[in-house]
Amino acid sequence: MVRFGGLARKIFGSANDRRVKATRSRVEAINALENEMQALSDDALRGRTQQFREELANGKSLDDLLIPAFATVREASRRVLGMRPFDVQLIGGMVLHNGGIAEMRTGEGKTLVATLPVYLNALEGKGVHVVTVNDYLATRDSEWMGRVYGFLGLTTGVIMHGLSDEQRRAAYACDVTYATNNELGFDYLRDNMKYERAQMVQRGHHYAIVDEVDSILIDEARTPLIISGPLEDRSEMYNTVDALIVKLVPEDYEVDEKQRTAIFTEVGTEKVENMLRANDLLKGESLYDVENVAMVHHVNNALKAHRLFQRDKDYIVRNGEIVIIDEFTGRMMPGRRYSEGLHQALEAKEHVQIQPENQTLASITFQNYFRMYKKLAGMTGTASTEAEEFGNIYGLEVTEIPTNLPVQRKDEDDEVYRTVEEKYKAIVREIREASTKGQPILVGTTSIEKSEHLAERLRADGVKNFQVLNARYHEQEAYIVAQAGVPGAITIATNMAGRGTDIQLGGNADMRIRQELAEMPEGSEREAREQAIREDIQRLKEKALAAGGLYVLATERHESRRIDNQLRGRSGRQGDPGRSKFYLSIQDDLMRIFGSDRMDGMLQKLGLKEDEAIIHPWINKALEKAQTKVEARNFDIRKNLLKYDDVMNDQRKVVFEQRLTLMDGQDLSETVAEMRQDVIDDLVAKHIPETAYAEQWDVAGLKEDVGQYLNLDLPIADWAKEEGIDEEAINARITEAANKAAQDRADRFGPEVMAYVERSILLQTLDHLWREHLVNLDHLRSVVGFRGYAQRDPLNEYKSEAFELFQALLGNLRQAVTAQLMRVELVREAADAPPPEAPEAFGQHIDPTTGEDDFNEGAFGDTAVLTRVSTERVVPPEQRDPKNPSTWGKVGRNEACPCGSGKKFKHCHGAFG
CATH class of the missing domain: 3.90.1440.10 (SecA, preprotein cross-linking domain)
Incomplete structure (x- = not known):
């Protein structure tokens, strides 16, 4: 009996098939423009960029321009790189433009696919970010694809570790910017530690394409980015x-x-x-x-x-x-x-x-960083196993793009041995056999230790012609992986070392030319050598094809099916033949920890002899179930991390937006005066409660606090003895004295110096208290889990207490700023001194489950304070959308909040607290 779901798929196709089919008409339209594009001169083709920008300015949308823009990029790519994007690559480009994930097999040309939506979206002039997993790929891709963008009149920048702020600012100002996920996240955090707008390097989060999206948004999503300073x-x-x-x-x-x-x-x-x-x-x-x-x-x-x-x-x-x-x-x-x-x-x-050790100064998760982009897209060879997570957390839909040529790789069933020793014997035997017939082999291991153990076994068995590619030798990994398709080559790789580099049968001609002819000058001799290398590569490719293509031999299953699929996917690119097989033992970590304890006994009862393997599809299914359990656990870890970080993220947004407001504001005297008044109101309410009799007033305590926070010595005890005096009168007298003292200082310093001092103290105090708040949240997070023993939801407890801590931060901010400004003479001497410096700080990328720290950079630049004129416009009340603060423009602090709450703006959306 056929289930209805399966029957519907047979008749109508899967949802993925329908999404791919929906792009076909546009692909045909792009193909129809090909002859017209080829007839254009280089200048005419380049001139289309300005034409597209004018059409956008006149009201056309990016979707209206997709067909002619893609046709333009395809022709530019053919002329500049000698590569014409296939139809399936056009489909991948459309998925990326629409803000989805394009799952494309290894060797299908994802790097080239990105040029299509990148060019189209860069026409708006708001900047497009292409995110890669390491500096090597960011540099390689920006140089390689940058030739296409440059030909079409766009600028390309690259962000790498070690660049100065000026270099970063210039790279972000380009139409297209290549960078790693770490650099983007840390630049965002650093920007929100600066003291002036001009020092910030990023210019917004408009559109990003994430390469190897599963690695960045899934694997690394458990690890928040942290900027910290030493203790x-x-x-x-x-x-x-x-x-x-x-x-x-x-x-x-x-x-x-x-x-x-x-x-x-x-x-x-x-x-x-x-x-x-x-x-x-x-x-x-x-x-x-x-x-x-x-x-x-x-x-x-x-x-x-x-x-x-x-x-x-x-x-x-x-x-x-x-x-x-x-x-x-x-x-x-x-x-x-x-x-x-x-x-x-x-x-x-x-x-x-x-x-x-280090102290947290600023923090964000990759989930919350990448969700800031107005449009986000990604590409990888393996995303469908995590489609649910991409949909739930990022709102990204995964579309499997058909291959340009049918896949001919043969994925064989796993071979399972009883012991690790038996497994390694079989692996060495298989490697020797395949190598003898000239088949290139890529051997996948899960750790350095295991890759070197296998290398020792091969040496002991007389096999010498192999390359070990693991963490110890990652400098040469791109070259080693690129040559892994040479006939008879044996490449032992740790997990996915070299990811992002295509393995071509016979070897990579461009890599060999760069390596072998690096010192040879241009000329006829070099051209002859290049031609000889290309002919040699073609000869070797024929030999590798005859031997069966690339053989991916994995020595163990990984916890994640994606990692296994990535390894398998290295073979069978662009319709090449190939094969893959996993060699396992009952003693492997995954089998031992997550498999059945009774499996060993069962295999012995079945009569499995030494050096014999069991091969059956049921074994593969059992392993997939074990991997699914691990993946579900890891998904829960990431979801849990995000729930807690969302609480901090709401507070982070308030603080970071407030910093921007402070940096942009020319005159903060009104804000400072309101903070001072709030402090006075709190002090009077604390020491002279509304319902208390005069003899119950804490006059001495009020006098002491007024001296501490307002730097005033007032005869409050004498006031309290006056007939008919109440708390409102005392509040008014304290306010009058405080305002007069503040005005006297402002008159002595002049408006410019006073504005500098107010902004400087506000920003530095806010930063200091925010850092302390982050430490408090860390401590709260580490202990709140114990509330579960009292039948209370730890997350709700965390939300409640985090809110109370944030309210305390806001109260402390008012008090600290007021106390410092009322003693402003202490700052007067420093008014002409160099701007304040940021604390020594380092980037970190921490895994909450293992404590792993993924990044560490040196101290970065100093900071300063800048006075700028506010660019916020005043919007009439009737034009403000209560649900969209971006439509409110500049709102007076004492105006009713446009959200409709009935509160003053300063006590609602415009509040420090």
């Missing part, structure tokens, strides 16, 4: 704690590899307490007393460092430093640091110099 040195304490942990025995702790956790048993806890007490590190009776919170954190980190993190798998020691290995790519990540003391625990474990 005090506590290396002695780390070494002391580490010395205690090595004395523990297995009965003292429990390790759960599946959940990546390590905890002390009751016996272990008692032993640790005794050792800490002996070293005078324990306060009170128990390790879990409130005063020992920090110590619990450190001993737990030390236990994780020794029992969960393995040298040469999770990290390596190089030049006296702990260097992290990326769990997804297997690459070494110099400069990355685990967070919250875990890296220091590893440094203590390996007895290398311990670097100081």
Whole structure:
């Protein structure tokens, strides 16, 4: 019996088929313009860019221009690069323009596809960002595709680590900007730590295309971007704690590899307490007393460092430093640091110099950064397994683009052995056999340790002609991967090292020419050599084809099906033949942790002998189920992270928008006066409650607070003795005295200096309190989970308390700014001094589940304060949309809020608090 859903798909096609079919008419229209485009001169083709911009200015939409613009780019690409986009690449370009994800197989030309929507959207002049996974690809693609944009009259910039603010500003000002996800996120955070508009480098978030979108928006989405500054040195304490942990025995702790956790048993806890007490590190009776919170954190980190993190798998020691290995790519990540003391625990474990910890200064997740773009798109070879997550979190629809030529790769069933030893024997035997017949082989491993173990086994077996590509040798990875299609070549790669580089059968001619003829000058001799290389590549390609194409041999299943599919996808590009096979053992991590405990016994009962493998589609299905469980768990982690970050994100938006308002405002005296009045109102209400009798007033306390926050010595005790005096009269007298003192200072300094001082103090105080607030939110986040034991929802508790903390921040801001401005003589001498400098800060990219730190950059530029005229226009009330603040224009602080709440603007949408 055929199910209705399956029957409907057979008759009408899947939703994906219908989306692809809907683009066909436009593809035919673009093809119809091809002869017309070819007849144009270079200047005439280039002139179409200005023509398109004029049409946009006259009211046409980008969709109206899609067909002629795509036809223009196709012809420019043919003339400049010698590459004519296929029809399926046009379809991919349309998916990207419409703000979706184009899933295109490896070798289908995603880099070229991006030029079509990039050119079209860049015509608006608002900037298009193309996001890549590393600096190499950002540079390569900007230079390569930049030739097409340059031919058509557009400018191209590239953002890389180490550029100055001036260079970044120039790159962002280009029509098209290539950058890594890390650089974009950190530039956004840095911009919101600047003290003047002119220092900011980004100019908005209009349209972005994310290359390898699954890697950036899924794999790296668990890791928020953080800018942090160093704290005090506590290396002695780390070494002391580490010395205690090595004395523990297995009965003292429990390790759960599946959940990546390590905890002390009751016996272990008692032993640790005794050792800490002996070293005078324990306060009170128990390790879990409130005063020992920090110590619990450190001993737990030390236990994780020794029992969960393995040298040469999770990290390596190089030049006296702990260097992290990326769990997804297997690459070494110099400069990355685990967070919250875990890296220091590893440094203590390996007895290398311990670097100081860092304090959060600014933070954002990739989810919330990329959701700022008005239009977002992505491309990858593997996205359909995560289609639900792309839809739920980013609102992105995944469309599978047909291949230009039918896929001829043969994906064989997995071979499962009982032991790792038997598996490796079979792998070495298979590699030797395939290599002997001239078939190129790409061997996929999951860690450095395993890639080098396999390399040793091959050497011992007499196989010498192989390349090991892992985190230790990533500098040459693009070249090594590009040549992995040479007949008989054996390339051992850690996970997806070299991703973004096409493996061509016979080798990559352009790569070989660059490598072999780097020193040879232009001329007839070089041309002859180039021709010889291309002929050699063609000969080798024929040989590789005859041997069956690229053989992808995987030594283990990864936790994610996508990573397995990425590896498989390296073979069978552009209709080439190929094959793929996974070799597994019951002792592999995935099988051992997530597979059935009874599988080994079952295989023995079935009579599986040594060196025999079981091969059956059922095994593949069982493994896919295990991988699905892991993927679901990781999705939950990312969703949970986003729910908590959304709370902070709402507050972040308020603070960052307020900073922009402060930087743009010419005269902040009204804002400052209102803050001062709010402080006075709070002080009077605190010490003279409305319903209290005069003898219950806290006159002494009010006088003390007025002195502290307003720098005034007023005869409040005498006022309180007057007949008929009430709190409103006292409030009015304090306000009059405070306003007079503030006006006297403003008159002495002059309007320009006073404006500088007010803006400077407001921005610096806001930044300082925001940093403290981030620390408070981190602490709240780390403990709020325990509320679940009291049958209370941790997320709701977090939202409620985070709101209270934010309200406290706003109250503290009013008090701190007022107190400083009422003592403005202290600042007067510094008014002509250099602008304030930002704190020493470093970029970090932290994984909340492992504590992994994905980035670390040096201190960045200083900051300054700038006075600018406000460009906000006044909008008549009837033209304001209550639901859209962008239509309100400049709203007076004491006006009724346009949202319709009935409150004054300063107490509603225009509030600091």
